[in-house]
Amino acid sequence: MSAIKNIEDFLSEQEQARVLGKLGLARRLPRKVYSDHDFLELEYTKWLDRTWLMVGRVHEIPNPGDAMPIPGHPIFLIRDSQQTIRAFYNSCRHRGHELISGKCNAGAAIVCPYHHWAYELNGRLKAATHFAGYRQHSHPDLDPETFGLKAIRTAVWNNWILININGEAPTLEEFVSPLAKFYQDVDFSQVKHFATVRRHPLAVNWKTAMENNIEPYHVPMVHPCTAGGHPFDNHRIIDDGPLVGCAVDIEDSSFTNRAVAKSNQQLDSSGRFVLRVPNLYIAAHAPDKLVDSLILPDRSDPGKCWISHACYNTSEADVSQQEARLWQDTQQQVLEEDVAVLEGVARGFRAPVMDDGGVISPAWEACVSGFYRSMLTALKF
Ligand code: FES
Numbered sequence: 603m604s605a606i607k608n609i610e611d612f613l614s615e616q617e618q619a620r621v622l623g624k625l626g627l628a629r630r631l632p633r634k635v636y637s638d639h640d641f642l643e644l645e646y647t648k649w650l651d652r653t654w655l656m657v658g659r660v661h662e663i664p665n666p667g668d669a670m671p672i673p674g675h676p677i678f679l680i681r682d683s684q685q686t687i688r689a690f691y692n693s694c695r696h697r698g699h700e701l702i703s704g705k706c707n708a709g710a711a712i713v714c715p716y717h718h719w720a721y722e723l724n725g726r727l728k729a730a731t732h733f734a735g736y737r738q739h740s741h742p743d744l745d746p747e748t749f750g751l752k753a754i755r756t757a758v759w760n761n762w763i764l765i766n767i768n769g770e771a772p773t774l775e776e777f778v779s780p781l782a783k784f785y786q787d788v789d790f791s792q793v794k795h796f797a798t799v800r801r802h803p804l805a806v807n808w809k810t811a812m813e814n815n816i817e818p819y820h821v822p823m824v825h826p827c828t829a830g831g832h833p834f835d836n837h838r839i840i841d842d843g844p845l846v847g848c849a850v851d852i853e854d855s856s857f858t859n860r861a862v863a864k865s866n867q868q869l870d871s872s873g874r875f876v877l878r879v880p881n882l883y884i885a886a887h888a889p890d891k892l893v894d895s896l897i898l899p900d901r902s903d904p905g906k907c908w909i910s911h912a913c914y915n916t917s918e919a920d921v922s923q924q925e926a927r928l929w930q931d932t933q934q935q936v937l938e939e940d941v942a943v944l945e946g947v948a949r950g951f952r953a954p955v956m957d958d959g960g961v962i963s964p965a966w967e968a969c970v971s972g973f974y975r976s977m978l979t980a981l982k983f
């Protein structure tokens with residue numbers, strides 16, 4: 603439970619107004635929003651628990667019994683014998699031992715490592731091993747329905763697995779509809795995964811990472827080679843309610859960033875980089891690639907988050923091994939370049955001069971303001 607009941611207990615009206623102010627004057631969130639444990643809990647209870655959180659990818663658990671913990675959360679994902687993807691609290695109903703500690707195949711049952719209680723893949727208690735005495739795996743007073751695993755509402759959109767922790771959010775279809783509409787030209791049915799890069803965990807608040815992912819301001823400076831073909835003069839900012847991010851149009855550009863040597867072909871294309879708040883982020887690179895970013899907060903530590911990027915092909919053409927490796931290497935380099943500046947922000951943000959946050963560029967960071975607006979609006983209820 604958060605010791606903070608309302609956003610007003612933590613951020614004054616004046617502080618909120620500064621963040622939501624006119625572009626040019628608008629501020630970044632004050633530093634306490636990135637480091638306070640009680641605020642993190644408020645973020646969950648008022649916002650992240652009540653909406654859909656992206657937590658994994660369908661291709662990561664392809665077979666019945668495949669399971670993996672959700673980083674930073676006491677929850678795991680599993681594919682059951684009927685191919686349904688489920689999420690459960692990662693806690694045995696006997697004395698609470700963690701059930702899934704790493705990516706694995708659970709086989710026919712999820713067995714607790716402690717006293718070997720066994721659960722069916724749909725969460726039902728199968729055997730309370732030796733609970734009532736030697737070889738007596740059940741007891742009349744132990745209702746298997748009551749002591750099954752505690753499920754969390756789960757839904758799948760294309761290749762992405764989302765959970766709604768409090769179970770009361772509008773449907774996933776409603777949640778994703780702005781993003782689905784934005785990407786209506788993309789054939790998601792063709793999506794084929796071919797590479798993943800990750801940083802697990804990273805000593806940075808998740809919002810710092812998300813802000814960086816949606817704004818194009820840093821790209822020419824931080825990614826001069828990896829995104830060397832991205833022009834500085836032809837970016838569009840997307841700030842449209844729950845959708846925030848940016849887009850770059852190569853075709854009509856004067857390529858003002860071209861003075862920098864180009865080192866790869868992968869990212870030198872028109873692209874859209876879009877977040878459906880809070881964390882469903884998908885970038886589309888012309889003509890036929892998608893890169894998702896899974897940025898997860900850590901529920902127990904505001905100074906920690908978990909990042910991975912996965913690459914997909916959206917056309918029928920196969921991706922050669924060589925092309926897959928090029929994308930993998932480029933994405934890894936992009937990630938390392940971003941990590942370096944994110945860690946730099948985390949260090950710099952310790953200084954009290956950042957108590958009232960930084961400032962937001964009116965040309966490049968309206969999307970960051972839009973992200974704050976969504977968050978503060980959710981926290982008010
Ligand atoms: S804690 Fe799981 S069987 Fe005892």
Ligand SMILES: [Fe+2]
Nearest residue numbers: 814821824940
């Ligand atoms: Fe970046």
